[in-house]
Amino acid sequence: MSDRYTKSRTLTEQSAKSIAGGAVLLDRRIDPPIVFVRALGNRLWDADGNEYTDFHAAFASHILGHNHPEVNAAVSKAMESGWSLMSSGATEWDMRLAELLRACVPSMERVQFTSSGNEAVAQAIRLSRAWTGRDDIIVTLGGYNGWNNDVAQAMMPDPETIGPRQNSGEYQFPQTSAGIPETVRNQVHVVNFNDVASVEEIMRRYPTACVITEPVLHNVGVIPPQPGYLTTLRKLCDQYGALLVFDEVKSGFRTTLAGYQSVVGIKPDLSVFGKTIANGYPLGVVGGRASVMALLDSPDPAWSVRLIGSYNAHPFTAAAAIATLEILQRDDIALYQRLEALGSRLQKGLELIFDELGVEATISRVGSAFCVYFCDHVPVDWHDLMSHHNFDLDRVYRRALIERGLYLFPQPCRQGSLSAAHTREDITRFIEASRAILKGFRNKSVAGK
């Protein structure tokens, strides 16, 4: 039998001899074991010479497409101009980047930089604890906010660990890793997305430092907030003296330049951004109320929060981020309108096919982020998703798309992402490929559960 991935398989096996687990970041391990060697714009190429249109965008990082010429040119220019890791005092590029971010996201009165979203989340939680003098935090079931002990919950927790839905209350912390102290787990309270009753119950029971949540639950695809959910979170935080932290690492610059918070008109106390900010270069940002951010410079050791990191806002990353934000700012309306038009075309095309073929499937979309759920509605939380989505069909669908040269991450419920590099033709191919795949499924009667 011919194998499209012969070289990829060999490289993957070789990799496992030196890299623990066989891939950098075990979450990247995939089946089929494709090894990508090159990317440009909306295209990927693997070691066997196969070409793909990319809808994965490195877990939603590339809003402008891979290796965007202007972003790369900005990085090269920074190198040629002598930008370097100074690790001493302020720099013009840090300043420029901070000014751009503040101009884009009004709730970020002050910002600070890290090298990843994970570190920025850790700082947001630490700031919340320092500000409130409390230890307990609330996180979202089925969410992902990085791998710090406080938030290291399983990406897709299994039903046995979680147990059935509760009317109001918390779920056992579904730890994704050994080595997380029990004391930490006990102070992290896990509730379903869109469940304000549980948030209020926890806040009544425990002095809560913060609620940290993605405003759109992207870790398990695209689960939008129910009307009123985020507004109520805001009110509860005010009422109980907790901080509201939006993790916009994925939702950030996907819908607008001002973050998803601007779409819903909610001002969080702190926000975390990453990924798209630098179009794939490594950067994390934490920002928010000036009074809270001032703790990073408090003269009182009892209040002072330390944020350190050798590579924070590395000059080449800063150059990439400045260029990305300038492009987004310059083209703001046109770019987001174009992404919305592409997204809407994809959504309508797929909805027609689901109807035409009688396949039980729904596409959920927020701006340039989308996910197909094989059930009759967009899930509202992890329990809804676990009990209604057809995971097997999702896996087969993604695999079949990949075989046709359309790359979605081959694990169920992973968000698909459009970028400025996509074209109407890419969308048409995606729709037509979906039609062919789902027709085949129906003929083989595997669309049912």
Ligand SMILES: Cc1ncc(COP(=O)(O)O)c(C=O)c1O
């Ligand atoms: C919502 C969210 N928060 C935080 C993180 C962690 O960011 P990073 O991988 O840059 O550390 C991620 C990464 O996927 C994420 O999706």
